[in-house]
Amino acid sequence: xxxxxxxxxxxxxxxxxxxxxxxxxxxxxxxxxxxxxxxxxxxxxxxxxxxxxxxxxxxxxxxxxxxxxxxxxxxxxxxxxxxxxxxxxxxxxxxxxxxxxxxxxxxxxxxxxxxxxxxxxxxxxxxxxxxxxxxxxxxxxxxxxxxxxxxxxxxxxxxxxxxxxxxxxxxxxxxxxxxxxxxxxxxxxxxxxxxxxxxxxxxxxxxxxxxxxxxxxxxxxxxxxxxxxxxxxxx
Numbered sequence: 001x002x003x004x005x006x007x008x009x010x011x012x013x014x015x016x017x018x019x020x021x022x023x024x025x026x027x028x029x030x031x032x033x034x035x036x037x038x039x040x041x042x043x044x045x046x047x048x049x050x051x052x053x054x055x056x057x058x059x060x061x062x063x064x065x066x067x068x069x070x071x072x073x074x075x076x077x078x079x080x081x082x083x084x085x086x087x088x089x090x091x092x093x094x095x096x097x098x099x100x101x102x103x104x105x106x107x108x109x110x111x112x113x114x115x116x117x118x119x120x121x122x123x124x125x126x127x128x129x130x131x132x133x134x135x136x137x138x139x140x141x142x143x144x145x146x147x148x149x150x151x152x153x154x155x156x157x158x159x160x161x162x163x164x165x166x167x168x169x170x171x172x173x174x175x176x177x178x179x180x181x182x183x184x185x186x187x188x189x190x191x192x193x194x195x196x197x198x199x200x201x202x203x204x205x206x207x208x209x210x211x212x213x214x215x216x217x218x219x220x221x222x223x224x225x226x227x228x229x230x231x232x233x234x235x
Contacts, residue, residue: 003097004090006130007111007120013038014047016078020055023047023077036110036118037081043110043118045081055080087112090119094130097122136170137217141191142198144205145212150176150184157208158188165201167193185212 012030014023016039023035027049037045055075087110088097100109101124108123132138148154159169167190176184186209193201198216205211213224 001094001130001134002090003088003092003094003111003122004120006094006126007090007122008126009120011036011110011118011121013118014077015039016044016076016081018077020052020075020077020080024052027052032108032123034106034108034121034123036085036121037077038118039078041117043085043087043112043116045078045083046085046110047077047081048107051080051082085110087118088122089114094127094134098127101127134171135173136189139170139189139191140217141167141170141189142193142214142216142218143187143189144202144214146186146188146205147183147210147212148186150182154209155186155188158186158205161201161204161208162188162190162193165193165197165204167191167197167201 012026012032012035014026014035014037016037026035027033033050034046034048036043037047086100086104086106088100090111090113097109101107101122108121108126110118111120111122113119144158146158148158155172155174159172162169170189170191172189173187174184175187202211202214211225213222215222
C-alpha cells in the first residue's frame with residue numbers, strides 16, 4: 001500500500017507571500033489542519049492551524065474569530081510557516097508514512113515525487129482509511145487472535161482449516177515481540193462461515209494454536225480467552 005494511492009490530491013496549498021488570513025480561510029473551508037506553502041511553484045514550507053494559534057495573542061484562538069482575523073490580515077504566511085517541512089515520497093508505503101507522522105508528532109505531510117515536486121498530502125485520517133481497508137473489517141466475519149510457534153507453514157495450517165470449514169480469508173496481520181522470538185501473534189479475519197462451522201473451526205484451531213480470542217463482527221459476540229502481554233506495543 002503506497003502513499004500515492006491514499007494521499008489527498010490535488011493538494012490544497014497557499015503561496016508564501018499570501019496574507020495569513022488566506023491560509024486561515026483555506027484551512028476552514030477545506031476542514032484541514034495543514035497547508036503546504038509554495039514559492040514560485042516550489043515547496044518552501046508548511047503552515048498549520050497550530051502555527052496560526054501560536055502566532056495569535058489568545059490561548060483560545062478560533063479560526064473564525066473576526067477580531068483575530070483583522071489583526072492577522074497584514075501578516076504574510078512566510079512569517080510564521082515552518083521553513084523545514086517534513087515530506088514523504090509518493091512511492092513510500094503507508095507504514096512508513098505512519099512512522100514519519102508518529103516520530104515527528106505531526107498530523108500530515110506533503111507528498112513529493114522523484115523531482116521533489118509536491119503531488120499531494122498524506123494525513124493521519126488517510127492512514128486511518130488505509131488501516132481500515134487493510135484489516136478487512138468491512139467484510140465483518142470473525143477475527144481470530146492466535147499465538148503460534150514461529151515455524152514454516154504455521155499460518156498456512158490455520159488458513160487451510162478456515163477454508164476446510166467453508167470460510168474465506170479477508171486479511172492476515174501479525175506481530176512479534178523481541179523477547180519472545182519463538183512465537184508470534186497472528187490475527188486472521190474470515191468470513192462466509194455458517195454458525196455450526198464456526199464452533200467446529202474454533203475447536204480445530206485450538207488443536208493447532210493457542211486461541212487468544214474470537215470476535216464475531218456479524219453477531220457482535222466477543223470471546224476472549226487470554227489477556228497476554230504479547231499483544232505487542234513495539235512490533
